[in-house]
Amino acid sequence: MANELRRMAWERGVGVRVAIAGSHTAAWVLAHARPGLTVVATGDEASALARLPLSALARLPDGVPVRDALATLERWGLATLGDLARLPRAHVMSRLGLMGERLHQAAWGEDVLPLAAVSEPPRFLERVELEWPVDGLEPLSFVLARVCEALSASLERADRGAVTMTTRLTLVTKTVYERTLTLPAPMSDAKVLRTLILLDLEANPPESGRGIDVVEVELGVTPGRIMQKSLLAHDVPTVEAVTTLVARLQALMGESRVGSPVALNTHDPRRSSLKPFTSPSDSPLSRARGRTKHPARSTQHRAPNTQHRIPSTAIRRFRHPLPVRVVAERGVPLQVTLSERKHAQGHWEQVAHRAGPWRTSGQWWTADRETWDRDEWDVSLESGVIYRLARNRLTDHWEVEGIID
Secondary structure (H helix, E strand, O other), X not given: OHHHHHHHHHHOOOOOOEEEOOXXXXXXXXXXXXXXXXXXXXXXXXXXXXXXXXXXXXXOOOOXXXXXXXXXXXXXXXXXXXXXXXXXXXXXXXXXXXXXXXXXXXXXXXXXXXXXXXXXXXXXXXXXXXXXXXXXXXXXXXXXXXXXXXXXXXXXXXXXXXXXXXXXXXXXXXXXXXXXXXXXEEEOOHHHHHHHHHHHHHHOOOOOOOOEEEEEEEEEEEEOOOOOOOOOOOOXXXXXXXXXXXXXXXXXXXXXXXXXXXXXXXXXXOOOEEEOOOOHHHOHHHHHHHHOOOHHHHOOOOOOOOOOOOOOOOEEEEEEEEEOEEXXXXXXXXXXXXXXXXXXXXXXXXXXXXXXXXXXXXXXXXXXXXXXXXXXXXXXXXXXXXXXXXXXXXXXXXXXXXXXX
């Protein structure tokens, strides 16, 4: 076999070095140190390696860096692998640690781990070639049901859960339409997988009027979940139910309008963003609460605090500020009406109390459109309503940011 391998390489103009030995490490070192063909009988690895220089260990099969350790061995006066092999392994390990033990094993031609073939990980993929093209989500749902049932059975047999789903639709125009979904938790239910794919395709449909010839779904998997509910905590919806609900909302409202609010690192209090919603049962806070003791057992009974508490206020900001007309004197609001038309005879209300202004500005050092320069007022009207007013100092326009409760 070795000669045939060399002959085939020689015919193709490739120079190779071939070594056969009883261990992977010995064959590796001999192949790099000796040209041509080297065959070592099982059990003679140490004697075959003994005459090689220490530099032969510069490249080990596991790729560990050994340059510093080899320099130390050369300072000890060692020249060959036989010199290293004759030293007690325990003494070498006590001075060079695990690296010294690995080099001593290599000098004897010993493997750290046995050489074993590694099979490729299985692919969770289902492909259906249709006899007739389908157009629309309703006929496609029947095909996806069959595909997802087969994938679900494969996941159950392998004790795996899907964390990503890639759907590839080959259209009659030979173009491939691909969508990838990232799931918040490992899932294997066929109905949930099919529903999520359909909702995603409903929100992001392929080209209309183009039939589908081939349907292919591939899953990225991870070990399955092991769920154990608590007898003391309230039950929460399953991850599958929450994910399906979020997918339906995204299909109805759009992906950019569904999620959990997150505060941005900015001085502008009006700025906010959304991040993907996660199930309460999978959040770090809920897991931390699950590890804590029950409050009835871990804390003593405390008497209620009868001291007077200072009432607190909160502002309910409008997602889109309301335009407002304001009569002001030197920038101080005196009258307010919520009529949007400039010449409308709206109901004007006198400002009973006011606080402000609080001037804020930012992003003036950049050239984008996020620059703001505002004066904010908290005003109490005669009707008792408290508004947060804001005046844009650049355009002199007023708007209502929210209501203070």
